[in-house]
Amino acid sequence: MNASLKFAIASLYAAACLSAMAGSPRIEFRHPAVPVLSRLTHSPALRMTAIADGNATILKGMTLDFGKSTDPTDIRSIGLYVSADSTSFDRAHCIASATTDGQAKVKLALNAPLSADTTYMWLGVTLRDSIDLTHRISLKCTRIDTDRGTLRFRSYTSPLLRTGVALHTAGRDGVASCRIPGIATAPDGTLLAIYDARYDSSRDLQGNIDIALQRSLDGGSTWTPMQPVLDMGTWGGLAEKHNGVSDACILVDRNTGRIFVAGLWMHGMLDADGKWIEGLDSTSDYWIHQWKGRGSQPGTDIRSTCQFLITHSDDGGVTWSFPDNITAHTKRPEWWLFAPAPGQGITLSDGTLVFPTQGRDSKGIPFSNITYSTDHGRTWTTGNPAYDDVTECNAAELSDGSIMLNMRDNRNRGHLSPNGRRVCTTTDLGRTWTEHPTSRKVLTEPTCMASLYRHEYIAPDSSKASVLLFANPVHHKLRRNLTLRASLDDGATWPEANSIMFDETRGMGYSSITAINPGAIGILYESGLADMVFVRIELNEILKQK
Incomplete structure (x- = not known):
C-alpha cells in the first residue's frame, strides 16, 4: 500500500x-x-x-x-x-x-x-x-x-x-510573485534554486522579470537571500518591464563543476502583426507573450525574436558571468521561437551537456527538443523537434545511454482520456526520435510543466543503483495533487506503490527535482501555500526499502 x-x-x-x-x-x-x-x-x-x-x-x-x-x-x-x-x-x-x-x-x-x-x-x-x-x-x-x-x-x-520551507510568498523581498522553479546540486552539495522573480505581477513575459537564485548549504533547511543571476536591466534604453527574462533552466557540468543557467530574454514587444513597436516606455500598457499570437517571430534579430541567454558560475553560484547570447548559433531562422525548457539540464555519462528546450516552428506550432554541448558549454547544437504541439519538457539519460524527453502535451488539455505525458527517446542527440511505449498512456497531466530526474543511490546490497523520478500534478484538469513517482525500469512502468502525493493544494504546479544526498531528494515547486516551496523526501520512503 x-x-x-x-x-x-x-x-x-x-x-x-x-x-x-x-x-x-x-x-x-x-x-x-x-x-x-x-x-x-x-x-x-x-x-x-x-x-x-x-x-x-x-x-x-x-x-x-x-x-x-x-x-x-x-x-x-x-x-x-x-x-x-x-x-x-x-x-x-x-x-x-x-x-x-x-x-x-x-x-x-x-x-x-x-x-x-x-x-x-x-x-x-x-x-x-x-x-x-x-x-x-x-x-x-x-x-x-x-x-x-x-x-x-x-x-x-x-x-x-512532512516539513518544508516556503522560499517565497507573494510580496516578499519586493517581488510580487515567483514562478517557474529549477533546482540543481553543485559538486560540493550546495543546492541551487532558481526561479522567475516577477516584480510587478504574476503575469508571464513580457514584464519586469529577472531570473533569481537562492542557495542552501545545509540540505535545504536554510537559504541565502534572493540574488538576480539573469537581469537585462534597461538594455537598449527600454524600461525593465520591456527587458524581462524568464523560463530558466539550470545545468551543472559534473566534470568541470561549472554551473549554467539559461533563460529567455524578451526585448521590447511585437504588435499583432509581428512588427517591432517603437516608442515603448515605462507607461506603456500593451502586453504580448512569446507563445501568444506573433509575440516572437522568425529570424534571430533582437527586434524580431526572443533571445536564448546562458550565464555561468565557477564558484558554486556565488557570482555569475555576463550572459552569452546563443540565439544566432542555435535557433533555426524559420522558427518563430527557440527557448530553454524550465527546470534542470543534465550531464550525460560521456560528459555531454544537455538542456531541454522548446520553441515554435515555421508555422508557429510548439515543439520540444534538446540542445547539447560536447565541449563543456563553449558551443551548443540544437536537435530536431521530438514532437509537435508539445512545450515544456525534461530530459533524463536511461541505462542504455539513450535520452528520454518527457513533454507537456497540449492535446491533454482538459481531457480525461486519452491523457498522458508525451514521451520520446533519442540515441543520436536529437537528430531522430522514437516515441516511447508509454507516451500519452500513463502519467496523467493537466497540461502543465513536470520534472523528470535520474537519481543515483546505494542499493541495500551496497551496489550502485539508479531510479527514474517524476513529479507533476496528478489530475486531468486541475493543477493539484502534486505527486512524486518512481520507476525502476527506465520509465517502462510507474507503480502506484512507488508514489507519494506530497501536496494536494491547487497551485501553479511546476516542479523540479534534485539530489540532496544518495538517500534523499529535494523538490522545489509551486504550491497553493506559497509561490515557491522546498521539501525533502527520503528515497526509502518512495522505494519502500528498509
Whole structure:
C-alpha cells in the first residue's frame, strides 16, 4: 500500500471515528496532504468540520497536543481559522492563536459560535525559521469545550506531517510573485534554486522579470537571500518591464563543476502583426507573450525574436558571468521561437551537456527538443523537434545511454482520456526520435510543466543503483495533487506503490527535482501555500526499502 493511500485511509478513519456524543455537534477531523512550512505564518495542518445538531453552540476552548512531533520545539505558535468551505484555508479569519513557549500542549481560549449548519475550521502551525527537514509534525486535538459542556470523541492517531520551507510568498523581498522553479546540486552539495522573480505581477513575459537564485548549504533547511543571476536591466534604453527574462533552466557540468543557467530574454514587444513597436516606455500598457499570437517571430534579430541567454558560475553560484547570447548559433531562422525548457539540464555519462528546450516552428506550432554541448558549454547544437504541439519538457539519460524527453502535451488539455505525458527517446542527440511505449498512456497531466530526474543511490546490497523520478500534478484538469513517482525500469512502468502525493493544494504546479544526498531528494515547486516551496523526501520512503 503506497504512502498516499495510507495517508488517505488514516484521514478517513479519523473522520469516521471522531463523532461527538449524542445530542451535541459532530466534529470531523482531516489532516491534508501538505507539508508544514517554515518561513510561513500558520501552515494548515488540520481541518475540523463541526456539524451542528440544531442547538446553538459556542466553542469555549480547545486543547492541542503535538508531543509526538520529532521535536515539539520546532513549533512556535498555533492559530485557529474559520473558512467558507472545506477546501479553502482563509488566512483573513483567524479567531484564536497561541504561542507554544516550548511546550508540547497548548490550550486555545475561544468564544466562537458554531453556525446553524456546518462550520469549517483549520488549525495552522507556525514553525521556527530553521528546522531539520527530516523532522515531522504531529498535531492532535485532545479536547473541545463548549458552553454546553465538553465534546467527547474517540481517540485517534495523528499522522506525522512532512516539513518544508516556503522560499517565497507573494510580496516578499519586493517581488510580487515567483514562478517557474529549477533546482540543481553543485559538486560540493550546495543546492541551487532558481526561479522567475516577477516584480510587478504574476503575469508571464513580457514584464519586469529577472531570473533569481537562492542557495542552501545545509540540505535545504536554510537559504541565502534572493540574488538576480539573469537581469537585462534597461538594455537598449527600454524600461525593465520591456527587458524581462524568464523560463530558466539550470545545468551543472559534473566534470568541470561549472554551473549554467539559461533563460529567455524578451526585448521590447511585437504588435499583432509581428512588427517591432517603437516608442515603448515605462507607461506603456500593451502586453504580448512569446507563445501568444506573433509575440516572437522568425529570424534571430533582437527586434524580431526572443533571445536564448546562458550565464555561468565557477564558484558554486556565488557570482555569475555576463550572459552569452546563443540565439544566432542555435535557433533555426524559420522558427518563430527557440527557448530553454524550465527546470534542470543534465550531464550525460560521456560528459555531454544537455538542456531541454522548446520553441515554435515555421508555422508557429510548439515543439520540444534538446540542445547539447560536447565541449563543456563553449558551443551548443540544437536537435530536431521530438514532437509537435508539445512545450515544456525534461530530459533524463536511461541505462542504455539513450535520452528520454518527457513533454507537456497540449492535446491533454482538459481531457480525461486519452491523457498522458508525451514521451520520446533519442540515441543520436536529437537528430531522430522514437516515441516511447508509454507516451500519452500513463502519467496523467493537466497540461502543465513536470520534472523528470535520474537519481543515483546505494542499493541495500551496497551496489550502485539508479531510479527514474517524476513529479507533476496528478489530475486531468486541475493543477493539484502534486505527486512524486518512481520507476525502476527506465520509465517502462510507474507503480502506484512507488508514489507519494506530497501536496494536494491547487497551485501553479511546476516542479523540479534534485539530489540532496544518495538517500534523499529535494523538490522545489509551486504550491497553493506559497509561490515557491522546498521539501525533502527520503528515497526509502518512495522505494519502500528498509
